[in-house]
Amino acid sequence: MKIDTVPRAGYALELKKLRKSFGKTEIIRGANLAVNPGERVAIIGPNGAGKSTLFNLISGRFEPSSGDVLLNGERINGKKPFEINRLGLSRSFQITNIFPKLSVFENLRCGVLWSLGYKYTFLKFLANLHDANARADELMAMIKLDRKRDVLATHLTYAEQRALEIGITIAGGASVILLDEPTAGMSRSETSRFISLIKEVTVGKTLLTVEHDMGVVFGLADRIAVLVYGEVIACDVPEAVRADPRVQEAYLGLPVADAQGQGR
Numbered sequence: 001m002k003i004d005t006v007p008r009a010g011y012a013l014e015l016k017k018l019r020k021s022f023g024k025t026e027i028i029r030g031a032n033l034a035v036n037p038g039e040r041v042a043i044i045g046p047n048g049a050g051k052s053t054l055f056n057l058i059s060g061r062f063e064p065s066s067g068d069v070l071l072n073g074e075r076i077n078g079k080k081p082f083e084i085n086r087l088g089l090s091r092s093f094q095i096t097n098i099f100p101k102l103s104v105f106e107n108l109r110c111g112v113l114w115s116l117g118y119k120y121t122f123l124k125f126l127a128n129l130h131d132a133n134a135r136a137d138e139l140m141a142m143i144k145l146d147r148k149r150d151v152l153a154t155h156l157t158y159a160e161q162r163a164l165e166i167g168i169t170i171a172g173g174a175s176v177i178l179l180d181e182p183t184a185g186m187s188r189s190e191t192s193r194f195i196s197l198i199k200e201v202t203v204g205k206t207l208l209t210v211e212h213d214m215g216v217v218f219g220l221a222d223r224i225a226v227l228v229y230g231e232v233i234a235c236d237v238p239e240a241v242r243a244d245p246r247v248q249e250a251y252l253g254l255p256v257a258d259a260q261g262q263g264r
């Protein structure tokens with residue numbers, strides 16, 4: 001089944017002078033960011049900097065007050081989240097994405113069918129949908145849950161549920177993936193395995209994460225975007241961001257590597 005969305009030339013994702021106010025309070029204040037196809041970018045920033053708001057603007061949950069969001073060169077402001085999803089951007093919604101009473105396989109198949117525009121009311125007919133079954137099997141192997149094929153999602157470990165969530169997020173073949181704190185709540189060993197898994201399943205895709213854990217940020221990101229008071233004050237390779245005095249100042253004067261947990 002061919003469902004990959006081929007990015008056009010240019011940036012995979014671009015934010016231009018993006019602004020968002022809630023009432024009189026401006027939360028995103030002219031944020032600019034350009035992410036290349038295939039790049040992994042982590043957004044960091046102190047509490048309340050606007051990271052979640054930025055994700056909500058990109059994924060269509062909020063409409064910008066002004067400025068633009070471009071996905072593969074196409075302006076997506078004002079589009080509905082499902083329209084943006086069909087254009088090739090997929091966002092994880094943490095484990096609320098998962099159907100607890102469905103098996104691993106059924107969850108993944110729902111993710112595939114949803115991206116193709118099927119309705120859940122057709123569930124009883126799904127067994128006949130050969131392509132979706134094949135894609136669900138493929139995803140299950142990618143997220144290393146093939147041995148749990150028929151286990152209900154509710155009976156998975158927390159880390160397995162998060163892996164399933166990633167499987168559902170990538171099910172539709174989106175070229176741009178947004179992950180919100182993908183390793184939150186995991187142990188150190190689970191986190192390091194999970195970083196490897198994320199890297200594997202997003203090969204060739206563009207990845208944007210919001211992350212508090214500096215270990216994850218430095219282990220995963222090609223570039224780090226630092227959001228402070230609704231502006232991207234730096235976006236560079238990890239070593240450069242670590243050494244940037246503006247970033248150190250934003251993290252209470254601590255070197256970024258020592259500021260692990262300070263953003264919480």
Ligand SMILES: Nc1ncnc2c1ncn2[C@@H]1O[C@H](COP(=O)(O)OP(=O)(O)OP(=O)(O)O)[C@@H](O)[C@H]1O
Pocket residue numbers: 022027045046047048049050051052053054263
């Ligand atoms: N729907 C909303 N209505 C009003 N204010 C909002 C809304 N969403 C977010 N805010 C405000 O915007 C600011 C930024 O919030 P946001 O959650 O985007 O920050 P964040 O960087 O993700 O923070 P954290 O690291 O604590 O998760 C906060 O002051 C928050 O209260």
